[in-house]
Amino acid sequence: MNFRIQGVVVPIVTPFKPDGALRVEALPALVDFLMKCGVAGLFVGGSTGEGPLLTSEERKALCEATVAAVAGRCPVIAQTGAPTTAESIELTVHARNAGADAAALIAPYYYTHSVEALFRHFAAVAEACKDFPLYLYNFPAVSNNWLRMELAQRLAECYPNIVGIKDSSGALENLIACTRVRNGRFNTFVGSDGLILAALAAGVDGAVSGNANVVPEIVVALHRAMVSGHLEEARRWQAKLDAARALMGDGGNLALYKALLARRGVEVGSVRAPLLPVEEEAVERCWNKLQALLPKAEQG
Template sequence: MPGVDQPGRFQGVITALLTPFTRGGQEVDMGALKGLCEWQIKAGIHCLFPLGTTGEGLLLSPEERKRAAEAVVEQVAGRIPVILHVGHISTSVSCDLALHAAATGADAVAVIAPYFYPLDEEALVNHLVAVARSVPRLPVFLYNNPATAVNSISRRVFRRVSQACDNIMGLKDSSKSLEILAGFVEEREPGQVVLVGGDGLVYEALELGAAGCVSSLSGVFPWAMLDIYRLWQTGDKEGARSAQTRARALQQALQKGPYYASCKKILKWMGLPGGEVRPPMRDLTADEERMVLEALEGFQHVKRGGTHGTP
């Protein structure tokens, strides 16, 4: 099973990178995007996951996604791995994005189940296999996010695609179900890794055998998620549980308004290049901004101005 890479490269805290847009969401702010990459690397994040759900990747045209992918890979310059999300509603576009990711120098790609149209198992397997086979030398992660994609990647689909393609490195599970996550952990083949996509379940996921997390929260508060992983790795389970509780509180604070707009507002508030969201996403109202900031007042590392990547 996957002979294309070492699974140890894809573990720990992997940031689901935000995509900064210019005013009104008109264009990707490439300078700001590169700035976020640099800040994440300096904060100690282990890997980046651009252009996924958190990165509003599905609101970008394929050409915009390619340019953003190039900017990220260029800025990172091999210092940490980059898993580029290439999922799309169309199989041919997903394959094209995967081929571009390989040519750009990404370390791996991830592909969400096609969204909107309900698909049976055979159609879903065909899609995922087609994308993986388009880049046979590149590690591929399947991305299960049934709440947003409509289509769910089951254990059986994971198994079938893994058996058909030698380059399936693993799976990112954003189902927010520990039972489903545990099933993927049991299903994985030697050399595969399972990553959890729920910031509120990272400690529990590590205990179940996940290799790490793909985190939205680390895009704003890297230290919060790194604390969980570091403490868990050193065997301090009580400390890791406490860090997980803090992370949940930070999540709840950001949920006082539209989540991704809250993330970008806090980055800007801390003096970092957050940019704006792209419509139909919307910015925070003044009341929402006030509620988010008030909810964060008790966290000592959340301060106006400066770069707060670590405690």
């Protein structure tokens, strides 16, 4: 299957109303903001999007609303992994039918599974959606399961619609090994923002960057500099991104991401319980420092 994305993919935050209900009417403004900054795609219902806090029906509604808001301007990847194979298949079939361009599946989480169990899980989803591009999503810190290169290669050899991997393990050697799967035609993404420069230098296709919700210009500039061969410029952008990561908690404070988006003119509400909102004083301190890192035209 010929499906490939290169560049910065943003795992978008999920907008909520004050009562905790989905606020899908806020998605068009978020999508427009990110598209204007040059992102290559959007990733829906992932960790940054509070996917584990959504019901299956909410995940479906979020996918549908995002596809509608994007309106074909960039690829939409729906995160459809779930603890059970049956739910993973249900969500993946729905994503395909809803018009998403691809799905990404985190390993079935909570229990630690054998390699054979993982193979059979992903194989079942691939069999159910043979005409739909699928990405493996390696995030062992939250799934309790490793998706190593050997498993990726076996799956890719058996199922042409398994087209790539997003690796958030922080183990760059595993991701680099995956660039050699299917003779280099496996679509690879780094999910650890501190490793973007190194991953791109090693031949990885792009980044799925949670911090790019708030500072998309920095991450897009880093990618563009790197693929243009401007290594020193890319290093400077990685340094700016590292500084922004330190300020924002590098994905560990989703409420802060959302509050900072509001400062940038994109209202998405706060987080869903049991996550806690952020204190306004903390938002103010972070925003005052973050503005200095943004390209001058974007400082507000």
